[in-house]
Amino acid sequence: MAIGVTEQQQPGRQVTDAIRVSVPDSGLRQDLRAVNIVWRRELIRFRSDRLRAVTSLVQPVLFLFVLGTGLSSLASHGLPQGIDFKTFIYPGVLAMSVLFTAIFSAASIVWDREFGFLREMLVAPVSRSAIVIGKCLGGATVATFQGIVILALAGLAHVPYDPVLFLIVIGELLLLSFTLTAFGVMMAARIKQIQAFMALTQMLVMPLFFLSGALYPLRGLPGWLTVLTRLDPLTYIVYPMRYAVFSHLTLPSQATELLSPSLTWFGWTVPVGLSLAMVALMGAGLLTIAILEFQKTE
Amino acid sequence: MTEPVILVSDLVKRYGEVEAVRGIGFEVQPGETFGFLGPNGAGKSTTIKILCTLADPTSGTARVAGYDVRKQRDTVRRNIGLVFQDTTLDSYLTGEQNLRFHADLYGVPKAQLAPRMRQVLEMVNLWDRRTAEVATYSGGMKRRLEIARGLLHAPRVLFLDEPTVGLDPQTRSSIWEYINDLKTREDITIFLTTHYMDEAENCDRIAIIDHGKIVAIDTPENLKASIGKDRVQISTSDDQAAIAELTDRFGLDAAMSEGMVTFNVENGEHFVPRLFGGLTAQIRSVSVARPTLDDVFMSYTGKTIRDAEATAGDRNRAHVMAFRRGR
Numbered sequence: 001m002a003i004g005v006t007e008q009q010q011p012g013r014q015v016t017d018a019i020r021v022s023v024p025d026s027g028l029r030q031d032l033r034a035v036n037i038v039w040r041r042e043l044i045r046f047r048s049d050r051l052r053a054v055t056s057l058v059q060p061v062l063f064l065f066v067l068g069t070g071l072s073s074l075a076s077h078g079l080p081q082g083i084d085f086k087t088f089i090y091p092g093v094l095a096m097s098v099l100f101t102a103i104f105s106a107a108s109i110v111w112d113r114e115f116g117f118l119r120e121m122l123v124a125p126v127s128r129s130a131i132v133i134g135k136c137l138g139g140a141t142v143a144t145f146q147g148i149v150i151l152a153l154a155g156l157a158h159v160p161y162d163p164v165l166f167l168i169v170i171g172e173l174l175l176l177s178f179t180l181t182a183f184g185v186m187m188a189a190r191i192k193q194i195q196a197f198m199a200l201t202q203m204l205v206m207p208l209f210f211l212s213g214a215l216y217p218l219r220g221l222p223g224w225l226t227v228l229t230r231l232d233p234l235t236y237i238v239y240p241m242r243y244a245v246f247s248h249l250t251l252p253s254q255a256t257e258l259l260s261p262s263l264t265w266f267g268w269t270v271p272v273g274l275s276l277a278m279v280a281l282m283g284a285g286l287l288t289i290a291i292l293e294f295q296k297t298e
Numbered sequence: 299m300t301e302p303v304i305l306v307s308d309l310v311k312r313y314g315e316v317e318a319v320r321g322i323g324f325e326v327q328p329g330e331t332f333g334f335l336g337p338n339g340a341g342k343s344t345t346i347k348i349l350c351t352l353a354d355p356t357s358g359t360a361r362v363a364g365y366d367v368r369k370q371r372d373t374v375r376r377n378i379g380l381v382f383q384d385t386t387l388d389s390y391l392t393g394e395q396n397l398r399f400h401a402d403l404y405g406v407p408k409a410q411l412a413p414r415m416r417q418v419l420e421m422v423n424l425w426d427r428r429t430a431e432v433a434t435y436s437g438g439m440k441r442r443l444e445i446a447r448g449l450l451h452a453p454r455v456l457f458l459d460e461p462t463v464g465l466d467p468q469t470r471s472s473i474w475e476y477i478n479d480l481k482t483r484e485d486i487t488i489f490l491t492t493h494y495m496d497e498a499e500n501c502d503r504i505a506i507i508d509h510g511k512i513v514a515i516d517t518p519e520n521l522k523a524s525i526g527k528d529r530v531q532i533s534t535s536d537d538q539a540a541i542a543e544l545t546d547r548f549g550l551d552a553a554m555s556e557g558m559v560t561f562n563v564e565n566g567e568h569f570v571p572r573l574f575g576g577l578t579a580q581i582r583s584v585s586v587a588r589p590t591l592d593d594v595f596m597s598y599t600g601k602t603i604r605d606a607e608a609t610a611g612d613r614n615r616a617h618v619m620a621f622r623r624g625r
Contacts, residue, residue, distance in 0.1 A: 021406055021407070021414050021450075021451055022407065022410075023404055023405050023406060023407075023451050023452070024405050024407070025373075026372045026405075030405045033402050033405060034402060034403050036402070037398070037399050037402035037403065041388070041395075041399060044391065044395065045388075045390050045391070048390060049390070112388075115385070115388075115389070116382065116384045116385050116386040116387075117386055117387065117388045119382060120386040120387075120388075120399075120400070120403075121403065122352075123351070123352060123375060123380055124375065124400075124403035124404060125371075125372040125373070125375035125376045125403075125404060125405075126372075126403055126405075
């Protein structure tokens with residue numbers, strides 16, 4: 001099935017020493033190869049961009065150690081004996097560490113458009129979904145790396161280095177960052193200027209973060225805030241992450257109930273599994289929209 | 299004649315009210331260097347976009363390397379190489395990484411990749427710089443890397459959209475050396491657009507597109523011959539008398555231009571000796587110029603490139619109205 005130079009020689013024309021390259025038909029293998037290279041490019045670029053790796057760690061570290069330490073003297077009055085405020089916000093900070101990196105990874109698609117490289121990808125004989133999936137996987141991997149760096153600091157927030165806990169949290173970080181990158185890529189399909197993209201994501205990211213329960217328990221809140229927090233998609237990933245962390249701490253049940261309250265809808269407790277499934281579904285939905293957006297031809 | 303490698307017929311592309319391409323047709327033979335000339339906004343970029351499967355035609359057909367650009371998009375894509383006027387390299391990657399990325403997207407078999415990569419990089423003289431980040435390349439080097447990349451998967455047609463735009467004259471001519479050189483090494487057809495008339499001389503054949511229509515298509519020599527006349531400039535002791543005599547005795551329409559008496563005449567070299575006997579004014583200097591492609595463009599479009607751009611919109615609108623009445 002190969003379509004190559006060899007078969008298509010024009011009679012009477014002499015090719016000198018060109019290497020015979022026969023390019024195969026498109027198919028799943030070609031698409032997988034494309035997914036792989038688009039993914040790897042994200043990693044190569046991340047590795048060469050150490051500044052970005054460092055700067056994107058600044059914000060979570062600030063929240064955890066500066067805000068966390070600063071507020072802990074005040075918060076200690078409301079916290080059960082022996083519990084550090086840093087431990088409480090730790091899962092939220094983990095979510096935050098991937099939040100920014102994942103969205104900025106998606107921003108690279110806007111950069112790619114501005115610098116023309118997107119065109120190189122879009123004219124290739126592979127399906128557009130391969131490119132979008134590769135991009136989302138790349139963003140997810142890079143963002144999860146950032147999360148793992150914060151995960152390495154667990155001891156400083158009095159969270160035990162438990163392999164099972166780490167595996168669960170890394171899995172949740174991957175899920176979160178994939179969904180966020182898919183969201184970013186979907187936006188990047190429509191927003192052509194990097195400034196507009198940055199402004200819009202900034203505007204969205206902060207409310208998402210503040211409403212997610214990353215910094216305070218989602219219990220006993222005024223009605224309007226309760227509704228808003230339940231509408232925030234980020235809530236449904238911070239909840240399982242905090243649940244995982246607190247189930248690996250040895251605390252009196254009252255303390256756990258206070259700091260890691262179960263998520264409720266009108267009094268009904270949302271199971272952790274459902275919460276995760278919702279995030280996964282959202283990720284798949286956003287990915288589909290992103291692929292459809294990039295499918296369009298002029 | 300062999301089967302054409304590019305076959306376009308009745309191609310139309312409409313963007314809303316504006317008809318950018320208004321029913322063009324042409325063929326390009328294998329191994330040709332085919333130049334597509336025209337002012338900005340004449341339909342040049344739209345046509346190349348359709349041929350590269352980046353835009354769908356409104357009507358008409360286009361076949362590239364034997365495949366329909368609309369129905370067999372991916373097959374067309376595998377058989378063409380593209381160099382756009384704006385760079386499409388990742389400047390954070392090295393030259394080699396850019397090529398590897400391309401090879402994976404186009405499915406170049408891994409066993410052939412290393413020798414082929416070396417071959418195309420050596421062809422454009424970048425083998426030694428392959429491990430440097432593209433950000434450190436000069437404008438000419440980037441363009442050369444893009445040409446190498448476009449050739450990596452051994453396409454049958456290489457599309458060069460304004461390959462030398464934005465480069466200094468020296469780099470421009472060196473890019474042309476590479477282009478002409480690759481023709482001797484690869485079994486390839488080159489389709490290029492340019493608005494530099496002097497560069498079009500490098501093409502085997504050219505098409506001039508204006509207001510979405512092809513107004514002329516032939517070899518540069520034939521096109522120049524078709525407008526026939528040479529441009530003769532003389533300076534004399536009495537220019538006004540000379541102009542009058544040129545009109546009276548030779549029936550030529552002469553005028554002052556650039557401080558010289560200027561007129562167009564067939565076979566200028568053979569006409570000049572007759573001048574010395576025919577003019578009473580003393581002739582101080584003579585120059586005869588063959589028509590250039592600039593003259594060809596002027597002759598076929600009746601305008602300079604700038605004038606042509608200014609009125610493109612009006613004409614398109616007029617045409618759309620006529621088209622509607624016709625229906």
